Amino acid sequence: xxxxxxxxxxxxxxxxxxxxxxxxxxxxxxxxxxxxxxxxxxxxxxxxxxxxxxxxxxxxxxxxxxxxxxxxxxxxxxxxxxxxxxxxxxxxxxxxxxxxxxxxxxxxxxxxxxxx
Amino acid sequence: xxxxxxxxxxxxxxxxxxxxxxxxxxxxxxxxxxxxxxxxxxxxxxxxxxxxxxxxxxxxxxxxxxxxxxxxxxxxxxxxxxxxxxxxxxxxxxxxxxxxxxxxxxxxxxxxxxxxxxxxxxxxxxxxxxxxxxxxxxxxxxxxxxxxxxxxxxxxxxxxxxxxxxxxxxxxxxxxxxxxxxxxxxxxxxxxxxxxxxxxxxxxxxxxxxxxxxxxxxxxxxxxxxxxxxxxxxxxxxxxxxxxxxxxxxxxxxxxxxxxxxxxxxxxxxxxxxxxxxxxxxxxxxxxxxxxxxxxxxxxxxxxxxxxxxxxxxxxxxxxxxxxxxxxxxxxxxxxxxxxxx
Numbered sequence: 001x002x003x004x005x006x007x008x009x010x011x012x013x014x015x016x017x018x019x020x021x022x023x024x025x026x027x028x029x030x031x032x033x034x035x036x037x038x039x040x041x042x043x044x045x046x047x048x049x050x051x052x053x054x055x056x057x058x059x060x061x062x063x064x065x066x067x068x069x070x071x072x073x074x075x076x077x078x079x080x081x082x083x084x085x086x087x088x089x090x091x092x093x094x095x096x097x098x099x100x101x102x103x104x105x106x107x108x109x110x111x112x113x114x115x116x
Numbered sequence: 117x118x119x120x121x122x123x124x125x126x127x128x129x130x131x132x133x134x135x136x137x138x139x140x141x142x143x144x145x146x147x148x149x150x151x152x153x154x155x156x157x158x159x160x161x162x163x164x165x166x167x168x169x170x171x172x173x174x175x176x177x178x179x180x181x182x183x184x185x186x187x188x189x190x191x192x193x194x195x196x197x198x199x200x201x202x203x204x205x206x207x208x209x210x211x212x213x214x215x216x217x218x219x220x221x222x223x224x225x226x227x228x229x230x231x232x233x234x235x236x237x238x239x240x241x242x243x244x245x246x247x248x249x250x251x252x253x254x255x256x257x258x259x260x261x262x263x264x265x266x267x268x269x270x271x272x273x274x275x276x277x278x279x280x281x282x283x284x285x286x287x288x289x290x291x292x293x294x295x296x297x298x299x300x301x302x303x304x305x306x307x308x309x310x311x312x313x314x315x316x317x318x319x320x321x322x323x324x325x326x327x328x329x330x331x332x333x334x335x336x337x338x339x340x341x342x343x344x345x346x347x348x349x350x351x352x353x354x355x356x357x358x359x360x361x362x363x364x365x366x367x368x369x370x371x372x373x374x375x376x377x378x379x380x381x382x383x384x385x386x387x388x389x390x391x392x393x394x395x396x397x398x399x400x401x402x403x404x405x406x407x408x409x410x411x412x413x414x415x416x417x418x419x420x421x422x423x424x425x426x427x428x429x430x431x432x433x434x435x436x437x438x439x440x441x442x443x444x445x446x447x448x449x450x451x452x453x454x455x456x457x458x
Contacts, residue, residue: 008219052457113266
């Protein structure tokens with residue numbers, strides 16, 4: 001079960017270091033917004049947004065695995081929680097963003113203007 | 117160890133699942149995980165709804181860097197990102213002290229658990245306080261804007277394209293318009309506080325200052341510029357709000373209906389109304405989680421001081437609230453990304 005009662009202090013500080021570095025990178029990119037990334041386009045979004053989202057997922061991984069100690073739980077509990085969450089969230093996001101974009105095109109291309 | 121279901125008919129243990137540990141975790145911890153899963157789905161529902169609205173108004177959505185620009189003691193200086201980065205660090209650090217408390221609990225060190233729990237509570241309080249300050253700035257607003265009949269927001273810039281305040285150009289006209297309160301009218305008639313300037317005063321001030329231009333909600337790009345009329349030839353930049361020519365500005369101002377200062381659930385000077393609604397709702401719901409996390413942490417902290425868990429010979433309770441506290445941090449990581457970065 002991984003509940004060995006040895007101190008994990010070193011790992012905790014290491015993970016804190018990772019999370020801090022990722023946050024600093026995010027903030028630096030958010031302030032600078034380099035044109036090469038910000039004005040690019042890749043799979044419906046600019047590259048900067050993709051970087052932000054990927055870094056966020058890395059942060060989420062470290063929080064759940066190290067801080068919440070998911071790595072020490074049984075495989076069954078881990079999958080019951082993580083897979084359920086990831087599947088439902090991806091599904092919901094896909095449906096809503098697709099629909100949102102569709103409504104946007106309806107507004108944009110309609111003959112009646114919402115902004116009168 | 118896999119997931120084996122064991123049964124136990126020990127009646128004394130009925131409130132902790134009969135002592136059975138189907139997933140290798142105690143009843144309370146397993147249920148905390150499932151609570152967190154359901155809460156995560158609630159939050160993702162909100163964030164996905166935010167994404168829906170944002171995609172729906174993708175060309176006119178407010179730019180976060182222009183909305184959240186304040187930093188304590190740096191009045192009038194535009195500092196996007198810094199304050200929210202500070203808040204993020206506070207929350208991450210309080211997560212670290214929480215996990216250190218759990219770690220000390222495994223080693224049955226009461227004093228250390230108490231110290232780390234205390235630091236976690238302080239971190240949580242700083243975060244909630246910071247959130248309140250952020251809300252205050254958002255509600256108060258900085259520049260002021262005009263809302264048109266169609267419900268879109270017109271902001272004002274100077275000849276260099278810099279955002280300016282209403283107070284910088286609006287005139288004061290000899291018109292008096294008192295706030296309608298229940299004491300001055302029939303009891304069912306009242307209105308919220310009036311903005312500093314009336315629509316007339318803003319429009320007159322605009323006419324008197326030939327340098328002032330209108331900035332619309334539309335985010336400038338080659339595509340949006342193609343269909344728009346009266347786009348300023350030199351001041352516009354890709355992925356910034358569109359600035360209009362003087363003639364077009366005057367024309368758009370004819371539709372002015374309301375003067376907006378700051379934000380509430382009905383109007384806001386930053387642009388899309390939904391932006392403020394989602395901001396209040398999602399950060400408010402998260403802030404409420406932080407607040408309840410602080411309360412639960414205080415209860416557990418008192419129990420640690422009283423030696424409850426020493427007598428129980430297990431600090432698992434600290435671990436359970438720790439899970440909740442880390443979850444609050446986890447949610448903030450996503451809120452941070454989707455409200456401030458993306």
